[in-house]
Amino acid sequence: MKTHFLFPNQFKKIGWILFVPSLVIGIVLYTNSFNFDDYFKTNVFAILNDELLSKSNYFSIIKNGILDEMILIFIIVGGILVGFSKVKREDELISKIRYESLVWAVYFNFGIMLFSTIFIYGMMYFNVLIMNVFSMLFFFIIRFHYMLYKLQKSIQDEE
Numbered sequence: 001m002k003t004h005f006l007f008p009n010q011f012k013k014i015g016w017i018l019f020v021p022s023l024v025i026g027i028v029l030y031t032n033s034f035n036f037d038d039y040f041k042t043n044v045f046a047i048l049n050d051e052l053l054s055k056s057n058y059f060s061i062i063k064n065g066i067l068d069e070m071i072l073i074f075i076i077v078g079g080i081l082v083g084f085s086k087v088k089r090e091d092e093l094i095s096k097i098r099y100e101s102l103v104w105a106v107y108f109n110f111g112i113m114l115f116s117t118i119f120i121y122g123m124m125y126f127n128v129l130i131m132n133v134f135s136m137l138f139f140f141i142i143r144f145h146y147m148l149y150k151l152q153k154s155i156q157d158e159e
Contacts, residue, residue, distance in 0.1 A: 007085040015081025022074035023138075029071075036068035072133065079137040083144065097147045105140035 029036070044064050049057040087094055109132070116128040 005084070006090070007081060009086045009088055011081045012085035015078045015083075015085060018074045018078025019082050019141075020078070022071050022078060023134075026068075026071040026075060036071075037065035039065050039067040040070065041065045075134050076137065079134060079141060083137060083141045087148065093151070094148070097151065098144055101144035101147060102140050104143055105136050108139050109136040 041063055043061050044066060046057065046060055046062045046064075049060060049062050112135070113128075113132060116125060120128055
C-alpha cells in the first residue's frame with residue numbers, strides 16, 4: 001500500500017523527543033503564568049506587529065522574546081512527526097485507524113470549541129484559542145495510539 005503522505009518510521013522518534021518535553025514544559029510554564037517575553041529576546045522579522053496602545057507596524061524588525069514561539073513550534077513539529085509517521089507495519093487496517101482517529105479528533109476538537117464558544121468568555125476564551133492551536137493534533141495522537149494499542153492487545157489475546 002502506498003502512503004506518500006506519511007513520514008518514514010524513523011521520524012516518529014524525533015517527533016516524540018520534540019513533542020513530549022515541549023508539551024510538558026509549555027503546559028507547566030503556561031499554567032504558572034510564566035512571562036515568556038522575558039526570555040530569549042532577539043531581533044525578529046515581523047510581517048505584522050500590533051502591540052497594545054501602539055501603532056501597528058508592517059514588515060519590520062522587532063525585539064521579541066521567542067521562547068513561546070520555540071515551544072509551540074516544537075509541539076507542532078513533534079506532533080506532526082508523531083502522528084504522521086508510518087508505523088513499522090503500515091497496512092490498510094492501520095490506514096483505516098489513522099483516518100478514523102483523524103476524523104474523531106476533528107469532531108472532538110470542534111465540539112470542544114463549540115462548547116467553549118457558548119460557555120467561556122473573556123481572556124479564558126483566548127486561552128482556549130491558544131490551546132486549540134495544537135489540541136486537534138494532541139487528540140489525534142492520543143486516539144490513534146490508543147487504537148493501535150487495542151489492536152495489538154487483541155492480536156496478542158488471539159494468540
